[in-house]
Amino acid sequence: MSAPTTNIPVSVPAGQRSPAPSGGRGGPGTGPATIAGSLSGIPDARSVVTRLLHGTPGRMRVLGLVAVVAALVVGAVSVSALLGAQAAVDRAATNTAQVVRAQTMHVELLRADALATNAFLVGGLESPQSRAQYEAAMSAVARGISEAAAAQPADAEALGALSAQVQQYAALVEQARTNNRQLLPVGAQYLRQASAGLRAEAIPTVEAVVTANEKRSRDEFSHSSSVVLLVLGALALAVLVYVAVWLARRTHRYLNRSLTGAVALLLVGLVAAAVTVGNISRDAQAVDRGSYTQVKALADVRTAAYDARAQEGLGLVARGQSGDSEKAFTADVREVSDAINDVTPRQTRQSLGEQWSAYTTKHGEIRAADDSGDWEQAVGLATSTGSGSATATFTTFDTTASNLREDASREVAASLDGIGGRAPWIALALGAAALAAAWLVLRGFAQRLQEYR
Incomplete structure (x- = not known):
């Protein structure tokens, strides 16, 4: 079987004969023309870079x-x-706003407790105005928790715990009111339990939120x-x-x-x-x-x-x-x-x-x-x-x-x-x-x- 040949044309310089395949009429010792051989005269990339960076x-x-x-x-x-x-200032503004929200919740929780305690002293004769003020304070806390959770995702876990703690406090206050209207001494115990729980759980949670956002604010102010x-x-x-x-x-x-x-x-x-x-x-x-x-x-x-x-x-x-x-x-x-x-x-x-x-x-x-x-x-x-x-x-x-x-x-x-x-x-x-x-x-x-x- 004859050796395969290529149909790719190879240019031959003027004045020279086309080389013949090995063993053919071109004479002994002559090899086939190849594409690699035809590119041997083109400089490689390394030499080009060397010349560009020389001297x-x-x-x-x-x-x-x-x-x-x-x-x-x-x-x-x-x-x-x-x-x-500019971004640091924007983040500082976000964190300071969160501090203000958390501090407002802190104030309103203690305001609600002060109102509930003061109203308890008059027995079942709590005035509608006092009751409305208490409800307004608790509503402000609930609204603050919702707004703070939406504004700062990093506080979501703490605010979720705070929401549960506030609900527990409100439930104890209602039990205290109910028993107080019936002139039952156990009402005072419910009130003390509510106030103690507020200071042992809810207030520390709010303070932790305030502290975390104050730190973020200070960091952003420095950045x-x-x-x-x-x-x-x-x-x-x-x-x-x-x-x-x-x-x-x-x-x-x-x-x-x-x-x-x-x-x-x-x-x-x-x-x-x-x-x-x-x-x-x-x-x-x-x-x-x-x-x-x-x-x-x-x-x-x-x-x-x-x-x-x-x-x-x-x-x-x-x-x-x-x-x-x-x-x-x-x-x-x-x-x-x-x-x-x-x-x-x-x-x-x-x-x-x-x-x-x-x-x-x-x-x-x-x-x-x-x-x-x-x-x-x-x-x-x-x-x-x-x-x-x-x-x-x-x-x-x-x-x-x-x-x-x-x-x-x-x-x-x-x-x-x-x-x-x-x-x-x-x-x-x-x-x-x-x-x-x-x-x-x-x-x-x-x-x-x-x-x-």
Whole structure:
């Protein structure tokens, strides 16, 4: 059988005979023409790369690529620093809003407990107004749990547990009310159990949510500076400057307009990014130290005050065994005073302190009556809603603290919303500037490479 042959034509240089197959008329020792043999004269990729990178032109090509990458890195980190700072502020706003929600739930839980305790003292004669206030406080807690769970998925588990704890508290309060209307002494035990459970389970859960979100807020406030990215951008710009200096020395030219323009463009962009990020960080820290601190202080004022109000009622429910409740009341008074000291300005702090002092004076009258054995008079002083009563002075104090906190909360939201509003537009401009700088780098090196041809 004859050997297979190929039908692929192979070009033969002019003046030469086509080689014959081995053993044919072409003569001995001649082999068949192959495609591999016809490509042997084409240089391989390695040799092409070697020639491209050989000598000064080759080093120019390598450093030109490095310069383009450096220009793009400067632009990328400038954009990332701006958008990262803005995103950190947005996350801080989300977390501070969650802190406000959780603190509001804390306040409303203790407000509900204070109302329930105070209403218990009048037996089955609870007023519709008092009942409505209790229901409003519990509704605010339920609404707060729902809103907080939707706003911060990380708190979902804790808020689910809180919901169950609040429902258990509400059920015990209803049992206390039912037995109290029937003048059964067991009602007081249900009320004490409800209050103890609230402080042992629900309140710590709320405090844990507050603490977690305060930590997230502090972390985001600190992340708004983007210092690491800006340092990386400065290093990349330094690399570009080094390449420009090397090119000037190698080509004996003091100025490459395209490359100099790229460096100047990126320097201006990096400075603009640093200034903008610095302003964002400064404004965020100002909110953290200013209105946000005010919000937290006023929340502490209200929670401790309502706990004191509830302890006042629990001391009377105990009928002669108010020692533990009075110790808790004294601790709450100290906590309220400490929190008021963090409130600004001074006139507001002084006014709030005077209102709190007026209430504690009324509490002293209640305790004096109870300690002297006149429990009925003590209950009358504690439950009276007339002008100058303990209830009236406490309401005045709480209304002031509540209004101040609402104002501070709105200020926090407005301040954080207004921080870095132009950052996305500046980032867009810096991205375009980085692309333009990369093109200028390519153009500058292309001009010098042409001189070697």
